[in-house]
Amino acid sequence: MIRDITIGQYYPTDSVIHRLDPRVKLASTMLFLISLFLTESIVGYVFAGAALLAVIRISRIPFKYIVRGLKAVVILLFISVSFNLFLTPGEEIFRLGFLKVTREGLRTALYMAVRLIYLIIGSSLMTLTTTPNQLTDGLEKSLGFLNKVHVPVHEIAMMMSIALRFIPILIEETDKIMKAQMARGADFDTGNLMQRARAMVPILVPLFISAFRRAADLAQAMEARCYHGGAGRTKLKPLRYERRDYIAYLLVALYLVVMVVTRWL
Amino acid sequence: MSIKAEGLTYIYQAGTAMESYAVRDISFETKDGEFIGLIGHTGSGKSTLIQQLNGLIKPTSGKIYYNGEDIHSEGYDMKRLRQRVGLVFQYPEYQLFETDVLTDVKFGPKNMGMSDIEAEEAAKRALKLVGIGEDFYKRSPFELSGGQKRRAAIAGVLAMDPEVLILDEPAAGLDPLGKTEILETIARLHRERNNTIIMVSHSMEDVAEYADRIMVLDDGKLVYFDSPKEVFRHYEELEKMGLSAPQITYLMGDLKKRGLQVDDSVGTVAEACREILRLWKEKEEKSAE
Incomplete structure (x- = not known):
């Protein structure tokens, strides 16, 4: 869906x-x-x-x-x-x-x-x-001149690529949680506006929790690999x-x- | 209470470059009160298959019958089907969302139209079955330990009192103790309530211990659907699919290769023990003669 x-x-x-x-x-x-x-x-x-x-x-x-x-x-x-x-x-x-x-x-x-x-x-x-990675690479490079006016181009590009990377993951997660709640009889398609809005709670709560968990995991994994921003970083495929x-x-x-x-x- | 599948096929993203078969032409029928182990390598189509069994996803082609009724026929009551065929997803604790454990477990029964009191009773019964005590009822589900969360989530499905219970890797990601607890809980449920259970796993050991029959999926196809003994006989083929028979089966295979007359299709340590003792006795009797 x-x-x-x-x-x-x-x-x-x-x-x-x-x-x-x-x-x-x-x-x-x-x-x-x-x-x-x-x-x-x-x-x-x-x-x-x-x-x-x-x-x-x-x-x-x-x-x-x-x-x-x-x-x-x-x-x-x-x-x-x-x-x-x-x-x-x-x-x-x-x-x-x-x-x-x-x-x-x-x-x-x-x-x-x-x-x-x-x-x-x-x-x-x-x-x-x-691919999202190419896209942010391209953005980072074409907007590189903004670094001179202290815009953190690399950090913004990194944030963007992480956000883009997370879209399919979160879509999949939503799909899974929806199905899990449907298996417990949740109904997302009927009822008035209020009922439908309330029916979203069993999806949104687990989704937020999992998003936070994933974000924390990712931050830790990045730190463990000594990520410290764009300064001095080289690229595998310039x-x-x-x-x-x-x-x-x-x-x-x-x-x-x-x-x-x-x-x- | 039987599930019958006929020529189930499921294709992801049909008509695009990402098109892929998840399940190919699978047919089988379950028996009443049977414990079925569903085994397959990652990406072999296990999860896709079980989601079709309670109508969460519709097969691209093929039919599913529950008690002889086509579940995708006009006017079939899907909600009722999902109550009768309970599906516990992988990492079910990620679906907990309520403020306390009891309310969360009540979610399923209330969706099934039970009154608040009935739902509460059903929830308490289910929590008792999985071994979660009363002192946890009013706690936030997020305060529980990993294994407890998992059991609370399973209770969320059990509270609907399903006739068939399908569990997707119920022991994944738990420590050895938590794993044994979960598997024992499931085995006890099976003994006490005698409902049909389909348990997905990629550990042959777990399945060998509990299952009456084993279904082996490889690349979306149903390769074997037979008793553990018969399936383990093919341990060399299983290996080609990235699976393995229980370690004890290999040991028995090695013993047989060394010329001992043992049955090399046993799957559990207890069986192997009996087999070796039998051989020992025969040997003693022979030497006594």
């Missing part, structure tokens, strides 16, 4: 996208997200969609798997689309009781939906092709740009230029 959430998960296959330097993927994702707000034309969205599809094809991740990840945000999508649809002033097309739909509203709602879907697919494409990374940057730059041009189409 909870295992179906694919956002933030890594999909292990071998592809050019998987092998790219995480910094390239981070930067590209950022630029892709920005590009979605640069364009206002249908041509732009079609082009962005085509680019996205191409990357999905190259990444060898089944399209179905990516779409499944969208399910988790359907509600969010629905709310933002309906707000835009009904609350944008302008030329009226038809009304449903006190709700009126305007031409402008329809347009913004549609654009909003497309943007959100692209946004989610784009960013989940990054996490699907990059990040280094290769030819494919430069090509990827070039392609992203080209993509951006096209997106900017479509603004005037």
Whole structure:
């Protein structure tokens, strides 16, 4: 049940996208997200969609798997689309009781939906092709300059990678505790809001206790291996740009230029 | 009170690159009041199999019958099934959550629709069965020792008065004393209440001691389902699956290889003892002749 959430998960296959330097993927994702707000034309969205599809094809991740990840945000999508649809002033097309739909509203709602879907697919494409460790490595390296202004980049990156590492563990743990309580007759699917909230207690208490226990264990294990922060720490696999990374940057730059041009189409 | 499985297959994350078979085409039937040991290497599908038996996960294909009824048929009462087929998870103490032991044990019976008084009686009976005294009733479950927590958690399932009790590695992670206590408690439950028990374990010694029949899983497949003696006869095959017969079986095997006429399929020290004594007597009788 909870295992179906694919956002933030890594999909292990071998592809050019998987092998790219995480910094390239981070930067590209950022630029892709920005590009979605640069364009206002249908041509732009079609082009962005085509680019996205191409990357999905190259990444060898089944399209179905990516779409499944969208399910988790359907509600969010629905709310933002309906707000835009009904609350944008302008030329009226038809009304449903006190709700009126305007031409402008329809347009913004549609654009909003497309943007959100692209946004989610784009960013989940990054996490699907990059392991959490690579991701934080990339972040640590690209934000390294902040060290000069005394931002503890390494510590933040470490915290992030631990947090990411713990997501699947805690999901699995939740799944196990839920099943254990279901075996004792717990019911999570029926009853009113209050009853359902109360039904969560037998999951949340053991989950918190186990999270604290795991955190304490991890801290101890790190100390036992003399972890003392980032100073003087070297890496087994230092990040280094290769030819494919430069090509990827070039392609992203080209993509951006096209997106900017479509603004005037 | 029988569980019957027909062609159970379970596939994790079907249709993705992570697709993997956890259980492949397993069929078996339990008998009334039987003590079954379920053995297999880590990742052999033991936990996936038992979670299917009380309907917590639905098999990808295959059917499960409880008392002849298909548990995934329309309108089958899952809650009732979970009361009758009690499942104790691995490290069950991690599911304790209430403010005191008694209330925690009452959770199951109350979910089954018992009144507060009934549930309390059921809880007290269960706690008595696992040997937790009255002075612990009002204590926080988190104050107990590891073995006590484990027993309190098992009581949480026993309080529902299940007909079949399934336990996933009930002795895992306990010290030798705690381990013996738990296993003895389970054996006593089996003797006193005569319910069917399925105990998952990866220790052949534990299983040999208590089980009437042993189920061996390897890579999701049911390899053997037979009496301990018959299963231990295959100790060389067991080794290939990353399992081993009890140490005493090896000793008897070695004795046989040295030309002594002993039965090399015994699994417990007590049996081996009888076997050696028998041989000794025969030898004495022969020399007396």
